[in-house]
Amino acid sequence: MKNWLCAILLLALTACATSPTGRSQLMLVSPEQAISASREAYVQTLLPLQKEGKVDSNRATARRVQIITGKIIAQAIQQFPQTRDWEWSVKVIDEPDTVNAWCMAGGKMAVYTGLLDKVKPTDDELAQVMGHEISHALANHTAERMSVALATQMGMMGVAMVAGDSEYAGVALSGSALAAAMAITLPNSRTSESEADLMGIELAARAGYNPRAAATLWEKMAKVGGSTPPEFMSTHPSPTNRQSTLNNLADKMMPYYLQKGDRPIYPLN
Template sequence: MLLNNTRKITKPAMLTACLSAALLAGCATSPTGRSQIMVVSPDEAISQSKSAYVSTVTELKQSDQLVTDAKQLKRIQTITGRLVTEAVAKFPKTADWEWSVAVIDDPETLNAWCMAGGRMAIYTGIINQLALDDDEIAQIMGHEISHALANHTAEQMSRAVLINAGLAATASATDQNGIALTGTALAAKYALQLPNSRTAETEADEIGIELAARAGYQPEAAVSLWKKMQQAAGGSTPEFLSTHPSPKNRAKTLGNLGTQMRALNPSMTKAAVYPVTMVTDLSQLD
């Protein structure tokens, strides 16, 4: 109804509407005790993530980018499986997730990710360019798994819904299109998205290093990993304009957590390997 009378909407009214939407949104608490606004439920995020994962893997298969080398897949499956064992032990509901990993043949990309519901990917670029050992891979995958455990996908989707609603209302209210929308989008990004996104990254670092330690991987590897990332980043974007804490600050923070994490598993006993599916064919996603 309001969108049909957009010329009568004032900026204060628009702001009130957006704030009301946020206040009426569902709330949740992250594993670290942080309050989260949830317009999109975790279950809906899992459902939507499955569709997105199928679409992504389909494109990768068509471009012949799914790694099928048995040795590479076994390495990632073993590391990730141990992490998932600890994730399920701490969050029993995730035993119902469709835990899976696609290893993507992309030598230029330094990345890995985990969608809601445990659907993951890691790129050969980050493994090979940084010459990662198993402990460092465990830190990466533990971090990405932690995003899913902390419902960061649902939180990010919720933020996008609220931001998009605000942008649409602002553009309509001022009767301006391209330029005004771009300016508002940038303002929304830096005012709303970055603080929460950086908090989520730090949260995933903390949960991830714990998962890795419990799974039997050296916590010190979190420091060496981010030192490598810092070297790879070179003259990267300043931290205050990035959705991620800087590699240097990350290494320092994680280093301070190392002793505490090692105490959780002093002998670094390796966890059992959870049955994680290594995605090499579309039939595995049915």
């Protein structure tokens, strides 16, 4: 039993990686495993919605999202060349009461019509949403959340074994199911959110979108939510000074936004 617990501790100590901003991350699940699991989860998530006609039902809206997202993806690939081989995808899900967007590992994305219709983001503001979500994938946050969940379950399995609960101790995690839960329903840590803010605002600025829109986006989000924050905010915890932080970041990102020349676009369909 002591050997089992020591093995868990050793694995947690050695399975570390470094994020694009230099932060240490727990990586019991590799980015490649997270991408594979997310690919399966993406199909499982969209299939029933497609059967109901709720995916990309408005061609003009879908095209708007594709153009904005495609410009940000092009910048992501320039900054992170290994993502060139990702199967990038973005879909608009017709759920008017859902104010949310997400990006799984490997660049599998979705935006809900509730965010588009209730927040009514400008192109600059929508670019902040997509840049932020894409940054979660670039920083391997899905793999990180899966790893935290796995470490937690391993610890509970160890406790169960000590307590003699052999039934619980034999429970195993399902990769694709866990990926879907982690990527869509569970919140990132505040550290991960701050990291996605920093990376996302730069990607959007490089793509030609005004970084000052990051702060106005969150102002709109707060107004839409009222006393109850919309899902996008509730699953994206943030410190109270987020808007101030974003305004300060915007000043630093303006040179990217103001640089001359055409901005490439990654083709999405």
